[in-house]
Amino acid sequence: MNNIEIEDTYHHDFTTASEWEVFIARLEEIIREWKLPRSKICSPLKKGDFINLSWEATSENVHFADVEFSLKHINLITPSDEAIQSSIEECEDKRSQCLMDALNSTNDFASLDQEHLNLAKYYGIREFIILSPAKEVAITDETRIKILLSSITIASNNSNCEVPMFVQVQEPWQSFYLGVSEGRGVCSHFDMVHLKKVPPYCKFLNGLLTLFKQKITEGCGIRLDPAMVSARFTYLLKDWTSSTWTQDPPDFDFMHGETLGVAELGKLPFGATFDPVGELILFTTWPEMPENVVVDSESYTDLEPQQAPEWSVQVKMTSSPACLLGEYLIDFIHLCSNQKTLFELLGDFVSYTEGDGQNLSSAFNALTESRVPALSTVVSKAAIKKTKPVEGPISEDILLPILYFLFPDAEDNPKQPYANANAYNVEDDQWKGVKTAAVDSLVWRLSIVAAHCAHNLGGAPALAHLWHEFVQEIRFRWERNILIPGIGSGFPDSVRTCLLHQKLQMLNCCIERKKVNEESLYKPQSMDIDDPDSDSDEEFFECTNEDSTESEDTGIKRQRKMKHSLWNRPTGRLAKHPVLKLLKTGGSLYLPVTQEPVPKTEDQLEEDAEVMMQLGTDQRASEMRARLMSASLLSDMESFKAANPGAVLEDFIRWYSPRDWIEEEGLDEWGQKNGHLSPRMMIPNNPWSNAWTSSQPVPAHRQKRLFDDTREAEKAIHYLTSQRLGQIAQLLLPVLMHAGLSTLNSQKQEALSNLPDVVQSILSKLQYATKPIHQKIKSYEEIAHDIEGIEALVAQANSLQRKLGGLNQTKEFTGFLVQLMREKEVPVPDALWEYVRSRITSMFYEAQKAAHMMTSVKNISDADSPRDGGNVGKFPAPFCKEFILRAIAPRPSGTSTPHPQRLYASLKRDHLRLAGLFSEDTIFF
Structure with missing residues (x-):
């Protein structure tokens, strides 16, 4: 038998999984890791949950055919999820969480800005999975779209996951998603339409209802019950034509008047140079209504903003408004x-x-x-x-x-x-x-x-x-x-x-x-002999015993007086010290008239410190430093010697630096406590003793001035x-x-x-910035930007107060204003219902009057605007129309179990988006 070699290219292992199978298996694995397969029913959503509660996102990267995808699980964290797991019911005979949320109208038209959360607005769901390209890649090929949609459908089925799964396709900016959800015998398809041009039959509610019913009954031949309709019209106001609604003018009009007043000079301006409120958005909402009680067609509409049962307001602030x-x-x-x-x-x-x-x-x-x-x-x-x-x-x-x-x-x-x-x-x-x-x-x-x-x-x-x-x-x-x-x-x-x-x-x-x-200079100069605080005897003579009198036996007054030398007469005395006496003579110690301290500014003190540092640390530098610092000390010593002839260094220390005089027990011959100098004063040739030795008795007015006012000025x-x-x-x-x-x-x-x-x-921050003598401009820039930011907030609050509140300063209005400042949609509270509605209506009415004055009547007619002539001038055509249509119908046949059907529609002048959820019974066809 001839041995024939078969080339390796002919060998193919059919047990090896394909890339598509590996991709699906990886999706299933991630779903199980996230513990999503089990069915769960949470408590019903409450009004405002989509906005007020937090959203949690978990992501994993997967690959398919050399293309990287991101699989994200997004869910709303509700109190029931955080508290007790036992509140979650696991039932086989009820609808899935997705379908129950789709029928819940409490969070209709919720404004969500985060990435992918618009799916919650479109379908009303609280939990979903998104498969999207990891990079900004557009998936536009129809074959690739179907493969990806089939992949998530198989993964959802195999893992028994009821959480809706979506694939993001088309250009990223379009936010275009296709999805599916399977479980409990129901398959729900999430379809979407995005058009730049709005078809005429889709501009009004009647056309959308027809489209919705055709989609549900296609191939079924059944008759539907009236659908439930929720509607929202959005109106924009950007031009504040009347000064009644504009911000208060800046409180400063410097140099724009005929005269210049002191009040203008003494204050800084405050406020925005233009209105910091960029636009006001009014949302008028009609919650769930049967379709047979409302009409919205090309020729007539019941959806007038003034008749809407719910109003909510949102403001958009001007980014970085210029503030004075x-x-x-x-x-x-x-x-x-x-x-x-x-x-x-x-x-x-x-x-x-x-x-x-x-x-x-x-x-x-x-x-x-x-x-x-x-x-x-x-x-x-x-x-x-x-x-x-x-x-x-x-x-x-x-x-x-x-x-x-x-x-x-x-x-x-x-x-x-x-x-x-x-x-x-x-x-x-x-x-x-x-x-x-x-x-x-x-x-x-x-x-x-x-x-x-x-x-x-x-x-x-x-x-x-x-x-x-x-x-x-x-x-x-x-x-x-x-x-x-x-x-x-x-x-x-x-x-x-x-x-x-x-x-x-x-x-x-x-x-x-x-x-x-x-x-x-113009006062008569005395001979510096008399002191105003002492008598002539005390000034010119020194008594051995001031209070001595002649003895009673002789009755003759005797007083021994010693006259001061001409060159040693006291002068420059301020007052007698109440306690101290001179150690050598026992005479009273007089406080001298001294020169006042030398004033210095901060830069001069810094210069002095630099000079001291530059002198060095050797003996010569220390002596020079002591000499520079002892100028005031020397002046005070000379004044002290002039006022107290015969004084010694110890007398000066007792007055000038009491801490350097250490008292001892016992009294001296003059009745004072004994004492001695501190150790630092007894160091040989210390600056104090050297200054005392070199000083002469010179009164302050004869000394060289320590402070030269002319030079310093x-x-x-x-x-x-x-x-x-x-x-x-x-x-x-x-x-x-x-x-x-x-x-x-x-x-x-x-x-x-x-x-x-x-x-x-x-x-x-300002306290810290102003401390150093050398200013740090960066710190002041941060402070200026902080002040500007707060100024913008105050200007925004003042502008909103003027527009919506006028003189209204109630607690309810203040709370309403605080919420508006966060640039979120805020419902008009009941307490302010009539007041705020009337002011907003007036603002739109005046804006409409201004628009009519600038254009002719022929040019202002708009096919999109309501035909009710009574209100055409009060509100413009809606900037956006949103509708949510709900119905419960059997599909794909009349014998199927009825399941929820839903359609979200968003209509703008150059934009149409339809997002539909259509459920089919997979058991009873």
């Missing part, structure tokens, strides 16, 4: 990166004004002239002959009100003067913890006016002009000893106030010191003058943010009950 306060803050932050100098921005204007400091034609000189009448006798306007001044970016008629607002004391009858100096103590401010300036102080007003200039009056050049004139006025006041208003008294507070406020406080300190020094003015525009903006930015947050906090809106908490959270 947010724009002010963000635009000002952008200026912080501008590195141009004032000369680069103003050019010849700076040169002209600086070269003519005494020219009263300038705005600030005119401002301050009335405050100092003597100037009018020094310089005469008529005598000055100058060339035409260079005009700045801000015209004089606008600039003068701004300057009088900043410096109201320059006006005879100020319109908005500052409060007293104590009112600008930051400790008493409600915004304690924010390192800026007190509310309505000079820096507060300057920051707000600067924002107006930057936003409305010309941008960067206008801000540069304002700053230039501001510094000119500050210099003018320094030269003429006029205190700067709206700053408050005291030394610069580097802990609680911003750097600009500290600089102005420093200038006020310098002006006060300068006035005191100039006044002292010039340094402060030079600092203000030399700033670039970005640096100016950074100086004002913390206060402007503070003012912006204060403006936001002043808003009242009942619908935003947590507004104070949100403001408090932003305040915490």
Whole structure:
């Protein structure tokens, strides 16, 4: 027998499963893993469950013919599912959960935005499985569609799964699904139609009912009972034609009026520049009705919106509406990166004004002239002959009100003067913890006016002009000893106030010191012999025993007095110490008149700290550091020696640093407790002992001044003058943010009950951002965006209040407004039924009147609109019509068991979607 080799290509193992079988087996395996085969009946759905309850999604990836698919199981988490499994009934003689949900009308027309959840709206089902391409791939081939539909049908049958299974086909944007559900002797087919052009017979309810009945009775020859109809018409309102319904206009109209008022200058604007409510959507719903009680045809309709038993409203907000306060803050932050100098921005204007400091034609000189009448006798306007001044970016008629607002004391009858100096103590401010300036102080007003200039009056050049004139006025006041208003008294507070406020406080300190020094020049100078707090004997003589008298035996007064040397006479005494006496002589210890502490701003303290750090750590550096720090100590020692001749270091320590004097038991010869210096004071050549040795008895008024007011004032003015525009903006930015947050906090809106908490959270960010001297612009950008976001919410709430509420401030309306703010569909509550309906009807009516005024009567006739002439002008044609038709009918024959049939229809001007559920009896054909 010849052995014939058979090629391998002829061998085929028919026991090997095909790709299609593997795909179906994998679907069945996943269904069993998800524990879906068993039948279950849950409690009936309640109204709003589709929207209010959570949806759960589980997915697995499967492959078929080198194409990856995603199998998703989506179900509604109902309380019965979460609580007790025993509430689930497993029955063979009832309809499946899918068919029971399809007949339930409690969640008709639910608006669901998540992916694939539109199937719940189309069919009313709470649980389903979707097979869709893992990638954005369109399945348009009819053969592939049928293979996939057959696959899920076989998998559903083999796994005994009653959960509806769908296949997503066509283009992804179409949301087109085909599906099937089998079980309990029923096969339900889920079919869909999606057309861009609406057939004429499908535009009205009558045509859809005919189509629905034809589909059910096709090949059956049965007579149907009246179907149940649910309808919803949607109306859109986008154009707010009447000012009655538009938002309140922004509360700030800066520079658009004929005059510039103080009230405009002192506040920041708030509100959206245009209506933040983009559109209002009205849903009018007719729940289940028998088809024989309603007519909706081309010639007549019973479905008028005013006759609808249920109304619900939804609003669409404008995305990222432009808000005035947010724009002010963000635009000002952008200026912080501008590195141009004032000369680069103003050019010849700076040169002209600086070269003519005494020219009263300038705005600030005119401002301050009335405050100092003597100037009018020094310089005469008529005598000055100058060339035409260079005009700045801000015209004089606008600039003068701004300057009088900043410096109201320059006006005879100020319109908005500052409060007293104590009112600008930051400790008493409600915004304690924010390192800026007190509310309505000079820096507060300057920051707000600067924002107006930057936003409305010309941008960067206008801000540069304002700053230039501001510094000119500050210099003018320094030269003429006029205190700067709206700053408050005291030394610069580097802990609680911003750097600009500290600089102005420093200038006020310098002006006060300068006035005191100039006044002292005109006072008669004494010989520094007498002290006002002591008698002549105590001043010129030192008694060995102050209270000694002559003995009673002799009756002769005897008093031994020792006169001070001419070079050692006490001077500069403030008061006698109530307790202490000098250790060596026993005379009273006098408190000396000392120089006041040297005020320093935050940047000066930082410079001092840097100098100390740069000195190093060696012995020479330590000595230098001690010398720099002991200037004030040396001055106080000299004042103490001048007031207390014969005093020693121990006397000074007992007064100046009591903790370094350690008391002992026992009393000295003058009746005081004994004691000794602390260990640190007994270190040889320590700074205290060296300073005491080198100090001379010199009273404070004869010492070299620790604080040179002229030099410090010039340094402060030079600092203000030399700033670039970005640096100016950074100086004002913390206060402007503070003012912006204060403006936001002043808003009242009942619908935003947590507004104070949100403001408090932003305040915490601002407190952190204002602490460092070197500003972090990123932090301020975040705060500005937070403020802008809350401003948009307030503007939206105000706009809705005006449209729907008017003067209605009831608790019910506030709750209604809160729900609308979430941009969800909200039913009109019974308590507001008539009120809200009338306002919405009026809005649509006025919009229709405006539309009729713009178009002719012939052009406005629409075949889609109702033909009832009484209401045609009140509502436009519906933007969308939705119908749900339900029936229970036997299929595929008259002897079959009746099962639910359902059709969902959505009609728009250029869109038609039909989603039908048609059930067939698989037992009784």
